[in-house]
Every structure is written in C-alpha cells, then in structure tokens.
Amino acid sequence: MELNMNDKNKLKIGDRKFTNRLFTGTGKFSSKELIPKMLKASQSEMITVALRRVDESSQTENILQYIPDDVQLLPNTSGARTAKEAVRIAKIAREAGCGNFVKIEVINDQKWLMPDNEETLKATKRLAEDGFTVLPYVSPDLVLAKKLEKAGAAAVMPLGSPIGSHQGIQTEKMIEMLIEVCHVPVIVDAGIGRPSHAAQAMEMGADAVLVNTAISAAANPPRIARAFKQAVEAGRTAYLEKMGEKQKYASASSPLTGFITNN
Amino acid sequence: MSFVEKCNQIQNFNIQDYLAGVSEHDVENILKKNKLDETDFLYLLSPAAENYLEEMAQKAHNLTNQWFGKTIQLYMPLYISNYCQNQCRYCGFNQKNKIKRRKLSLKEIEKEARIIADKGIRHVVVLTGESRKHTPLSYLQEAIRISKKYFASVCLEIFPLKTEEYRKLNQSGADCLTVYQEVYDRKIYRELHPSGPKRNYEFRLDTPERAARAGFRAVNIGTLFGLANVEKEAYLSGLHAHYLENNYLDCEISLSIPRLNDHEGDFTSEHNLSDKKFVQILLAYRLFLPKVGINISTRESANFRNNLLKLGVTKMSAGSRTEVGGYQKDNKTSGQFDISDRRSVKSVVNMIKKSGYQPVFKNWEQV
Numbered sequence: 001m002e003l004n005m006n007d008k009n010k011l012k013i014g015d016r017k018f019t020n021r022l023f024t025g026t027g028k029f030s031s032k033e034l035i036p037k038m039l040k041a042s043q044s045e046m047i048t049v050a051l052r053r054v055d056e057s058s059q060t061e062n063i064l065q066y067i068p069d070d071v072q073l074l075p076n077t078s079g080a081r082t083a084k085e086a087v088r089i090a091k092i093a094r095e096a097g098c099g100n101f102v103k104i105e106v107i108n109d110q111k112w113l114m115p116d117n118e119e120t121l122k123a124t125k126r127l128a129e130d131g132f133t134v135l136p137y138v139s140p141d142l143v144l145a146k147k148l149e150k151a152g153a154a155a156v157m158p159l160g161s162p163i164g165s166h167q168g169i170q171t172e173k174m175i176e177m178l179i180e181v182c183h184v185p186v187i188v189d190a191g192i193g194r195p196s197h198a199a200q201a202m203e204m205g206a207d208a209v210l211v212n213t214a215i216s217a218a219a220n221p222p223r224i225a226r227a228f229k230q231a232v233e234a235g236r237t238a239y240l241e242k243m244g245e246k247q248k249y250a251s252a253s254s255p256l257t258g259f260i261t262n263n
Numbered sequence: 264m265s266f267v268e269k270c271n272q273i274q275n276f277n278i279q280d281y282l283a284g285v286s287e288h289d290v291e292n293i294l295k296k297n298k299l300d301e302t303d304f305l306y307l308l309s310p311a312a313e314n315y316l317e318e319m320a321q322k323a324h325n326l327t328n329q330w331f332g333k334t335i336q337l338y339m340p341l342y343i344s345n346y347c348q349n350q351c352r353y354c355g356f357n358q359k360n361k362i363k364r365r366k367l368s369l370k371e372i373e374k375e376a377r378i379i380a381d382k383g384i385r386h387v388v389v390l391t392g393e394s395r396k397h398t399p400l401s402y403l404q405e406a407i408r409i410s411k412k413y414f415a416s417v418c419l420e421i422f423p424l425k426t427e428e429y430r431k432l433n434q435s436g437a438d439c440l441t442v443y444q445e446v447y448d449r450k451i452y453r454e455l456h457p458s459g460p461k462r463n464y465e466f467r468l469d470t471p472e473r474a475a476r477a478g479f480r481a482v483n484i485g486t487l488f489g490l491a492n493v494e495k496e497a498y499l500s501g502l503h504a505h506y507l508e509n510n511y512l513d514c515e516i517s518l519s520i521p522r523l524n525d526h527e528g529d530f531t532s533e534h535n536l537s538d539k540k541f542v543q544i545l546l547a548y549r550l551f552l553p554k555v556g557i558n559i560s561t562r563e564s565a566n567f568r569n570n571l572l573k574l575g576v577t578k579m580s581a582g583s584r585t586e587v588g589g590y591q592k593d594n595k596t597s598g599q600f601d602i603s604d605r606r607s608v609k610s611v612v613n614m615i616k617k618s619g620y621q622p623v624f625k626n627w628e629q630v
Binding site for chain 2: 027028029030031032051052053054055057058061079080081085088089092108109110111164166213216217
C-alpha cells in the first residue's frame with residue numbers, strides 16, 4: 001500500500017506521479033478513434049497497449065497514434081507464455097520508443113487467461129534489473145507479492161476475477177492482504193465490470209484500478225469511462241475518510257461488558 | 264480420454280431421432296443459462312431451436328462483444344502448391360483431377376507475399392496439397408521463413424505431420440495451424456478418401472493435438488459441411504473444440520464453418536447446409552464456446568458475411584484467391600474451391616468499419 005502521507009492524492013509509480021487513479025486499456029474497441037475520446041472523458045493518465053497489436057508498418061492502423069503524448073504508455077507482454085518471451089517483448093517495446101514502463105502478462109491458459117505467477121516473477125526480476133518500471137499482473141497471492149516487491153516490481157496488479165469476465169472483486173480477501181502489507185502500490189486489474197466494482201476496490205484501499213473491457217466493449221465507451229472515473233474518485237475519497245474501516249470494525253450498539261463495575 | 268475415443272463413442276448415436284424429441288421448453292431453459300454443457304449444445308442444434316434464432320443471436324452477440332469486443336481479425340490465404348496424393352472426392356486438388364499442377368518457387372512465394380502484405384494484411388495462411396515429394400519439410404521451412412519477412416503471424420494449412428515435424432515448423436516461425444477433419448463420420452470419411460495418406464482418420468483427428476504439443480499457439484479446426492449429417496458434424500466439431508480448449512489451455516482454439524462450394528470434382532452433396540441452419544450452428548457454437556474464435560471465409564457470399572458479422576464471427580478472410588500463384592497476373596492454376604465473396608480487402612475493411620467493428624490487421628508478434 002502506498003504510504004506517501006505528504007501527498008495522499010498522488011500515486012507514484014516508478015518516476016511518475018499520477019493524479020487520476022483509473023488506468024485504462026486499448027483492447028476491444030469497435031474503432032481506434034474511440035481511444036482518444038475515452039481518454040479525454042476518463043482523464044486516465046496511463047493506458048496499456050499489447051505490443052503484439054502494435055503495427056508500426058502501418059500509417060493508419062498503428063494504435064500508438066491514437067494515444068496523446070501526455071498519457072503514460074504501459075506496454076504489456078500479452079501473448080507471452082514464458083518469462084523469456086515477456087522479457088523479449090518488453091525490450092522490443094522499449095526499443096520501439098514505448099518507454100520504460102511494462103506490464104508483465106505471462107499467460108498459458110487461453111480459457112480463463114489466468115496469469116502464470118511463477119514465470120511472471122522471473123520476468124519481473126530480470127526486467128527490474130534492466131531498469132524497467134515493472135507492473136506484474138498476477139493472481140493475488142501474498143507470498144508472491146512480497147517476492148515481486150523484493151524482485152523490484154514498481155507495483156503489483158492482482159486480478160479481481162478473470163480478464164473480461166466482469167465478475168467484480170471475487171478475490172477480495174486475498175487482495176486485502178496485499179493492500180495491508182505491500183509497500184508498492186496495489187492496482188486491481190481484471191474482472192472489474194462495473195463502476196461499483198471499481199469503487200469497491202478503491203474503498204478497500206487499492207491504490208488504483210485498471211479497467212479495459214468494461215469500457216471498450218460498452219455501447220458508449222467515453223460515457224462509461226467517465227462513470228468509472230467518478231467511481232474511482234468516490235471510492236478513493238471513502239477510503240481516505242476511513243469509511244472502510246468503520247464498516248469493518250463498527251462498535252456494537254449494546255456493549256457486552258457494560259455490567260462490569262469497578263467494585 | 265483422447266478425443267478419438269470420445270468421437271468413436273458418438274459415431275453410432277442417432278442424432279436425428281434424439282433432436283426430434285427436444286421441445287421448445289427445453290430450448291427456453293437453455294437460453295436462461297449462463298454456462299452450457301454438452302447436452303445443452305446438442306439441444307441448440309435441434310429443429311425446436313430453429314424458432315429461437317433471434318434470442319440465440321442476441322445472446323451470441325453479447326457474449327462475443329464481451330470476450331472479443333467489436334473486432335474482426337483479417338487474414339489472407341497463400342496457396343504455394345497444389346500437388347496432392349489424396350483423392351478427396353469433394354476437392355479440386357484431388358490427385359485424379361486433370362488440373363495444372365504447380366508449386367511456387369521461393370522467389371514466387373516472396374512475390375505473392377509482397378502482394379498480400381501491400382494490402383495491409385499481417386496474418387497469412389500458407390496452404391498446400393499433400394505431397395511430401397513436392398512439398399517436403401525443408402521447402403515448407405523455407406516458405407515460412409520467407410513469409411515471416413512480410414507477416415506477423417504465419418498459419419499453416421498443410422498435410423498432417425508428426426509432432427517433431429511441427430516443432431521444426433514452429434521454430435521456423437509458423438505459430439498457427441488450420442486442419443479440418445473434413446468429416447467426423449468415420450464411415451463417410453472412408454468413402455470420401457479412397458486413397459492416399461489422408462485415409463488415416465485417427466492420424467488426422469489427432470493432428471491439432473500434435474500441433475498444440477509442438478508449441479503452436481493457435482489451432483483452427485472444423486468440418487466441411489455438405490459431406491455428412493449436418494447436425495452430427497456440427498455437434499462433433501463443437502465437442503472437438505471444447506475438448507481442445509480444456510486439454511490444451513495454452514492454445515487458442517477456433518472453429519471454421521466451411522460449406523461445400525463448386526469445385527473441380529464430380530461430387531454432389533446429399534447433405535446441404537441451408538443458410539438458416541448455418542446461422543443456427545454458428546450461434547450454437549458461440550453459446551457453447553464463448554471464448555473460441557469463429558472464422559468465416561470467402562466461400563460465403565458478401566451479403567451473407569455482412570449479416571453474420573454481428574452474430575459471433577471473430578475472423579474473416581478478404582480478397583482471397585485459392586489458385587497457386589493466384590495473386591499474380593499470369594500463370595495461375597485453377598482454384599481449390601470457388602470464391603463467393605470477391606470483394607477487395609479495402610472493400611471488406613470498409614464494410615467492417617461501417618458495421619461498427621474494428622478490422623484488426625495484427626494481433627500477434629513472434630518473439
């Protein structure tokens with residue numbers, strides 16, 4: 001969990017500070033022209049792009065042309081099945097001018113797209129040593145998260161439920177542990193299907209959320225992007241006001257030990 | 264249990280009688296479910312389900328949007344040889360057909376690849392007939408190497424190989440394999456493949472698994488509709504995809520729905536697939552297998568493809584030629600099958616955009 005008490009409203013990842021805690025993605029839009037519109041509506045400051053979908057040979061089809069310069073690019077290693085492939089993809093992205101940030105996705109399961117935590121840890125270590133700002137996408141596991149931290153991850157990205165499933169924060173208890181003990185930011189990624197899911201993650205104390213399909217596959221992506229922005233802000237405010245804690249540790253209305261006197 | 268065993272168990276199943284017993288009430292119950300099992304899928308192929316195509320279409324549309332977004336992956340075929348030892352009775356490349364036989368030189372492959380790549384296409388399918396003599400492994404490796412200069416993804420649609428051979432081709436740069444069983448009905452399979460290596464039903468049925476084990480990241484399967492009982496073929500294809508999806512988690516599975524077209528042989532179909540049944544099968548595939556890719560080629564007409572776009576399709580070819588050397592002006596052979604949708608890539612791209620979908624040219628990077 002982020003412990004920057006001087007500037008609670010800014011989130012620092014690597015060398016960059018973010019005001020907006022909604023991160024977005026470029027996949028599954030019905031047209032690429034919707035991407036800048038969505039970014040404007042959500043004011044998202046970081047967007048993830050699968051390197052395998054970047055086509056530099058094309059003038060009109062290159063997705064990078066649709067992302068404004070002031071938005072942080074987060075290339076991801078989607079398509080990688082091993083740590084070795086993820087490392088290769090990250091390096092290709094950096095050479096292609098996509099910057100130092102990388103979201104590691106190592107997936108060997110095409111059915112639920114569950115991340116391979118073991119390979120992800122290996123890739124994180126290698127890329128962090130190589131100077132990347134590494135954001136690994138993982139199944140929420142406390143022991144792994146601490147290992148990722150030690151390996152140099154700039155944040156951890158636990159999944160709420162499988163990618164694209166819109167099932168919300170099914171891994172709540174597991175993510176809570178990460179939020180409680182991680183020193184790097186915890187960004188809930190995957191499974192967030194509605195603004196209320198995003199608000200829930202933020203109320204729990206997540207530092208940010210990443211939402212892609214719920215926005216890109218919506219009938220009106222810019223409008224839904226704005227709704228997510230509002231939900232993230234509301235959840236963050238509730239967290240800062242310690243509303244989550246009040247819910248968890250509410251005082252009983254009828255004390256059980258009232259009968260005890262000093263005599 | 265391997266899929267061969269499962270497939271064998273279903274060979275004698277009287278699907279027609281079974282499907283006749285499915286009621287509209289059964290179908291309505293299935294449409295309320297979020298997750299379908301094999302029996303649900305079978306019920307969706309029934310005559311009773313024909314009355315629920317609109318409901319099925321709405322569900323299929325939403326599921327596809329959730330898992331794939333409004334996107335269509337584009338690809339083009341590149342025929343490099345039509346030499347063939349097989350005598351598939353429905354195929355234009357049948358060994359007995361008196362057609363001009365040709366195999367592209369490496370220089371010619373490069374020429375064709377350049378023409379395709381100039382249209383913006385980044386995913387290609389390389390095709391041959393079955394002839395180890397004319398198109399040996401070394402030739403295929405060279406063809407892949409040349410294709411990789413122009414394409415991000417190279418899919419193979421060639422004759423079945425051994426796992427070790429697939430591994431070599433995967434290392435040369437091929438990442439995807441298309442192999443159609445053609446017909447799952449064993450008895451009809453034997454009748455339609457009177458000679459040649461393709462006569463081995465089980466070796467063919469196991470092909471997608473060998474490719475997956477050899478490291479191919481994607482496998483595309485299907486039956487050729489028109490050769491045997493439509494519902495049974497659809498059922499077995501769906502079960503096959505489901506089996507692969509569950510047993511080869513690291514492999515992306517997709518289904519094609521080819522139906523017999525005019526060709527150079529003498530085969531006439533007794534099992535016609537109507538447009539309506541085609542749509543029903545497509546929708547049943549999608550509802551049963553939400554995450555499996557569905558591929559529609561230019562065998563289908565422009566108008567039909569335009570309308571299928573929103574029903575669950577995720578991949579389309581465009582501007583295809585099925586002749587060896589088909590993209591160049593001279594020296595073409597005759598095609599493997601007839602193309603119905605003759606529109607250019609540009610025109611198909613415009614249609615996709617106009618329908619509110621994103622044409623995807625590149626979705627893969629080999630590292």
